[in-house]
Amino acid sequence: MKQSIKSLAVTGLVLLASTAFAAAQPAGSCCGSPGLTPSGPQSQEPVFQDLAKSGKKCWIGEVNYFIWEFDKTPKMGTSILIIKLFDKDGTRVTDLQITGRSDMPSxxxxxxxxxxxxxxxxxxxxxxxxxxxxxxxxxxxxxxSRNGIVIFRGRIAFDV
Ligand SMILES: [Cu+2]
Incomplete structure (x- = not known):
C-alpha cells in the first residue's frame, strides 16, 4: 500500500515537473498547500497579556479598545465582569466575540x-x-475574536 502511494506520488512529481515551468506557483508554497500541513511544534500555550486596570483603555491593535470593570468588588459568590468595547473613535461596538475563563492561578x-x-x-x-x-x-x-479568528488575549488578575 505504501509502495503504491509512493509510486503515485512519484507519478505526480513527474507530472508536476513537466508543468513546473508553466506554473508560477512553486509547489509547497503557502497558497498551494490545502492548509492541512502540520506546522511544527505548536504546543506552547497562548500568551495572555496583563491588562490595564479597571476603567482604563485596553487597546486591541489600533482598531478597537475596551474597558473592563466588575459590577462590584469581587468577593465570594458571583460577580459580573463587564466589558465595553469601542472602535478607535470611541463609538460603542459589539462586532467582536469575547470569551472568558476564570480560575485560580495558584x-x-x-x-x-x-x-x-x-x-x-x-x-x-x-x-x-x-x-x-x-x-x-x-x-x-x-x-x-473576529469572525472566529482570535485577535487578542488578555488577563485580569484580582484577589478575594
Ligand atoms: Cu482555590
Missing amino acids: MRGAHDSGEVAFKNNKTGDYLLPVNVVMPGDWEVRLTF
Missing part, C-alpha cells in the same frame, strides 16, 4: 470555568458571571 484547574462566551445586554455591554468559590488569587483570561 491551583490551576481546580476551579476552571472553561471558556464561556460573554453575552451582550441591550446597551451593548459584554457580560460574564464569574464565580468566586474561595478566597485567594483569581484571574479571568479573555479571548477576543
